Amino acid sequence: MGIQADLVVRNARIRTLSESLPFAEALAAWRGRIVAVGREEEIEGLIGPGTRVLDAGGGTVLPGFHDAHCHILLFGLSLVEVNLREAQTIADVVAAVAAHAQRTPPGKWIRGGGYNENKLAERRHPTRRDLDPVSPHHPVWLSHISGHMGVANSRALALAGITRETPDPPGGRIVRDANGEPTGLLLETAQELIKRILPPYTLEETKAALAAAGRRMAAEGITAAQDAWAGWIAPEEFRAYQEAVAEGLLPQRVWLMVDVERLAVRDGRFDFAFGLHTGFGGDRLRLGAIKIFIDGSLIGRTAALRQPYVDPPDATGMLVKDPPALRELIRCAHAGGWQVAMHAIGDRAIEAALDAIEEVMGPEAARFRPRIEHCGIVPPDLLRRLRRLRPVVVTQPRFLYELGEGFRAALGEERMAWTYPLASLREVPLALSSDRPVVDGAPLRGLQAALTRRTREGWALAPQEALTLEEALRAYTIGAAYAAFAETELGTLEPGKWADLVVLGADPFETDPEALETIPIYATVVGGQVVYEGR
Structure with a gap:
């Protein structure tokens, strides 16, 4: 039979x-x-x-569709917390916080995010002075759309012990006003001053957020996703993923890219659950790469550039990891069997990533599939190195639509020709993704952006870098599977594959x-x- x-x-x-x-x-x-x-x-x-x-x-x-770089849990939380993606003014931000304050018991935290100061009429970040009048009895923390900064109200700053005397942490900055007082805006690692005192999400809250994300992604045609920063949001985050997948709350295949900052080093290797590493798991939930941040974001002016930003002209961003520390992290990961995924947006950060790959993995680096996440500013010399070393580039065309005008304001016209290239990467393994909730994660919108390279305002950004539909589809399916060592199981519709x-x-x-x-x-x-x- x-x-x-x-x-x-x-x-x-x-x-x-x-x-x-x-x-x-x-x-x-x-x-x-x-x-x-x-x-x-x-x-x-x-x-x-x-x-x-x-x-x-x-x-x-x-x-x-396979989203090779997104934040599943963060996206799910954005669906149930203060969502500021559509805010157009500071007043919109304040109103959203006020609405949550009215239904939140005094003393409990109000958190959310998604605001983008480049889209606000005032062209500035909210401050604690904006938030305090509507939240006198609640600590408030609002993450920026990029995830590389956030704003706290005065009550939250007080709970964290942040004052005018608090020094900037390594790799971060406490933004201060003309009088030296914190404005509430915390950049990069300075966010940890708040995050470390936030009450932890419960297991059930975490699973509910994952379920919300799973439903939305299924409605968008997403069948697989890689969470590009796992292990830092909730105390039982991995357990929540495991149970959500087992209970059918999260129907997608999921890879968890582990936050390097959560891993201890022992005997020259990362110590993670008796030596587990990339690839461990089943058909629905696996360990992915180790995630390492090298720099910040373009719209936040924290991406590390070789040449200064156009605005402000005295800023070049920051390297979150200096080159020796980066090389040591990659060496530990590589020795322990981990794939490495490096967040590198600015050209100075991409150069640091390529230097580390070449030094640690040598001329055969491509077979280990090191990943460069975002790969935002790629001048010709770095493009030649990418083609030679062939790391996997995991990038986000939807950035061009939603954030493109912010890129132009930060970089000027000349560098836009090198900003989030696509066609130039045809000789490099390429995976498309969304980085949601930073931008809208619907794959069809990502494909549209890859083909048109238009901003929300209608400008075409380096149209010569557009992909064909065939190329874009392959990068959103086959390329994404390749980035996760899953191309024998996913990416095409043929016998034997899922x-x-x-x-x-x-x-x-x-x-x-x-x-x-x-x-x-x-x-x-x-x-x-x-x-x-x-x-």
Whole structure:
């Protein structure tokens, strides 16, 4: 007796992204994996009484979108806390805090974030003076959209013991007014002064946030995601992930990229749970790379640049890790079997990352797949080194749409030709991602940005760096899988791979690139299970 499929997708226009069979009409899955792809009549014999038949209604089927760099838990929390992504004025920020204060018991923390001073009419950060009148009885902490800074009110500063005498910590800065008093704005590592006193999220709060994130991502066609900074938000964060996946609250396949600052060093290696390292786990939840920050953000003027910012002209950003410390961290990770993922946005930071890769891993570095996350400013000499060393570049085209005008203001016109390049990276392993909740994480919006490179205001930023749709799709599927050592299991729709797919209401190859974000998601399937239906 032959196999009876658990799932059959039919009446579809399937783009497999496989070179052996690029197009098909139907697909069958059994025990979570694809067993057949082909014409309707070839798949029909696999349908039995227990088969779930998913009629695509003539829609286009693609491999499921795979977000190679996002912050799943942070995104989930943004859905349930103070969300300032749409704030347009300081008054909007204050009003959102005031609304939460009215329904929060006195003394309890109010936290949230997502504000971007470049989008606020005042073109400045909120301060404690703005927040204090509406939150006299609550400590408040609001993270910047970049995650590299945040604002506290006076009550929070007092609880943290931050005064005019508090020194700036290494790798961070307490912003002060003309009188030397803290404004409430804390940059980079200075945020830890607040974060260390924040009350911990409970296990149930953490799982609820993951569930909220999982539902939204499923509705966007995301079947896999890599949390690019795991282990610093909640005391039982990994347990919450494990239980959320086991209970079906988080239906995506997940990789956890471990925060290097949370790892102790023993015998020249990172000491993590009896020697566990990248790759440990199952089909739904695995350990990913070690995450190392090298610099900050462009819009926050903390990304490390070789030449000063246009505004302010005396700033060049900061290296969070100096080169010797960075090399030692990478050496420890490499010796312990960890893949390394380095946050490097400015050209000075990217140069430091490449120097460390070359020194620690040598000429065969590419086989270990070191990752450069973001890779924001890439002048010609660094581009040549990227092509030679071939690390995996994990970048975010949606930044161009939402943050592009802030980049232009920070860098000036000349450097925009090197800012978040895409086409120039064709000779380098490339994965696309969102970095959500920094920007909108819907993959179709990310694809649209990769093809158009337009800002929200309508400016085209280095249009010669645009990708084709085929290239962008591959980077959001095959490239993302490669970045996680999962290309033999994910990224294309062919027998033997996991049945992770998305059904779209229109063919993106027949859609105006400026309208890709309007394509509806009909269904999302993970491991042969339908986790979202939008019709």
